[in-house]
Amino acid sequence: MAASQQRFADPATERAFLRAERSERGGAIRALIVLAALTLISYILINPMHLPRDGVVAYSAAAGTLILLMAGFFALTRTDIYLDRPWLDLPVFVLLAAAMTWLALVLAGLAAYTGFPAHVMAMVQMAILVVFASVGFAGTFRLFLLWSFALFALFAAWLFTRDNVSEISRVYTLTNFSTFFVFALYFNWDTERRARKVFAANQALEAERAKTEALLYNVLPQEVAARLKAGEAVADAFSDVTVVFVDLVDFSRLAKRLSPGHLVELLNGVFSAADRCAERHGLEKVKTIGDAYLAVAGGMASRDAGSRAAIAFSADLIEELGGMANERGLPLQARIGVHTGPVVGGVIGSHRLAYDYWGDTMNIASRLQGAAPPNGIAVSEATYFQTQALLAYEARALVLKGIGETDVYVASLSRA
Structure with missing residues (x-):
């Protein structure tokens, strides 16, 4: 398997890897979902102290939708459907991106109260989403690449259509977002590359172990071999x-x-x-x-x-x-x-x-x-x-x- 291909030539091996990797990655994904949900809930609780009622309602609606989507993703990672259908990562993160965009636009409209320029606030929200997605796309780097480039293009298009944003501010904002973007891409690619190498090594080790056991069972009865392995x-x-x-x-x-x-x-x-x-x-x-x-x-x-x-x-x-x-x-x-x-x-x-x-x-x-x-x-x-x-x-x-x-x-x- 070439590192650049990020795919095993044998379809059965590829399916086994994806299932194993998604099962392994599920715990980290669920932990991030819990942290993100707690962060959003904390903002929902403190917003009434600082934002107008309309802003609180708008933020709570967008954040609540995002929390519900993440809760659905949380539940999905515990099913065989998630393990066996890696293509689900793309529609899941399209929905999360839509909810995060809604939240970013709400915060952009509250710039006068938060003290953060609208384009900066939007960049922060999108960067958070991209970093989360670098973990969430489990064993599906190609899908992550497609999704992240689409998100980057949409953010760049939105940024350059904003009024009252200087050229230098646009450049710096896009440069900062690009840093998160490149980091997330590399992290996802390298994580999957390492996971595939470990999986391939474990498969080779398992094959050698099976050969060793076959040789052992050819010399000793299976019951005896098991007792010896147990130290009896x-x-x-x-x-x-x-x-x-x-x-x-x-x-x-x-x-x-x-x-x-x-x-x-x-x-x-x-x-x-x-x-x-x-x-x-x-x-x-x-x-x-x-x-x-x-x-x-x-x-x-x-x-x-x-x-x-x-x-x-x-x-x-x-x-x-x-x-x-x-x-x-x-x-x-x-x-x-x-x-x-x-x-x-x-x-x-x-x-x-x-x-x-x-x-x-x-x-x-x-x-x-x-x-x-x-x-x-x-x-x-x-x-x-x-x-x-x-x-x-x-x-x-x-x-x-x-x-x-x-x-x-x-x-x-x-x-x-």
């Missing part, structure tokens, strides 16, 4: 979470055959497939550890998922890996361990934040994957009883490292 320590207990631990078979041997770039590309394909499967079945990806993939069902971001979803995810992922193996001509197989039990979840540290899970349930799932055959699933007894209708399991009594003898249920999904 995040620690949760879950009584029934199904943990899925996926490990690629003979990945170290495969890594020796592939270049680093090819290896990373392959892992990205595998984990992207796992992410798609997790999204389809409502699981929550926790993290990757080397060539292993860890997910949970029933945790912070997967409360609606359970052990059945975990088994469906596992079968789906084995199917996906089989397709990748055929496509790439590589022996891609996985062992998957699944266990259901209590875990603790939370966020620790202050850098590279992630919502993680801890507890024996995690360790058991890890040990179970070692008991699974290639392209197979090994589950604990707790998971077996919840999912026995989904797969044909073979019961085995195995000794798992760090756990001891355990009943393990194995399902083989090996592809021919």
Whole structure:
């Protein structure tokens, strides 16, 4: 946006700016209206002590009309109509200018009593109006420019048709009015220019904040992110979470055959497939550890998922890996361990934040994957009883490292 244009290129942005600026400027406008009304009322009260009755009546009528118009403007600034229709500034100030002109002419007729020459009194009233308008035209500098030049031309025409005013007095009066006029123009232009710059900066800041939040929500569940932003320590207990631990078979041997770039590309394909499967079945990806993939069902971001979803995810992922193996001509197989039990979840540290899970349930799932055959699933007894209708399991009594003898249920999904 060029400063000289005083307008945003995008219509939606322009509308948003005008609404925000007019809402912000409304308080200052209403404060000036109250001050102006109190000033006029004070003159109405003291005029009977100094002016003839006809002058008091004429002044009170003109001032009263001006006060009523300003009261209407006061009420208008509190409505959505005012916020959404900036063109209203022009008719509002045309009416105010008409009322102020009436008041100026009344005062000009009372010059013998006030001691101020008529043209000087008129100049003062018009200058006051122009200064007020420099605040009142909120976000509408072009309209203010049109209105103020019209008012200046009318005042100049009136001034040079006045009798009994010397040439030097006309020049000085017009010069003084021009000073107010130029000041008001600059004030309105610069106020709007600064407001537009602040609005543009705030929009850019809001866009960056939205990007940051989107990235944060991509790493952490929204509820967790909100708690962290509020300064809370995040620690949760879950009584029934199904943990899925996926490990690629003979990945170290495969890594020796592939270049680093090819290896990373392959892992990205595998984990992207796992992410798609997790999204389809409502699981929550926790993290990757080397060539292993860890997910949970029933945790912070997967409360609606359970052990059945975990088994469906596992079968789906084995199917996906089989397709990748055929496509790439590589022996891609996985062992998957699944266990259901209590875990603790939370966020620790202050850098590279992630919502993680801890507890024996995690360790058991890890040990179970070692008991699974290639392209197979090994589950604990707790998971077996919840999912026995989904797969044909073979019961085995195995000794798992760090756990001891355990009943393990194995399902083989090996592809021919």
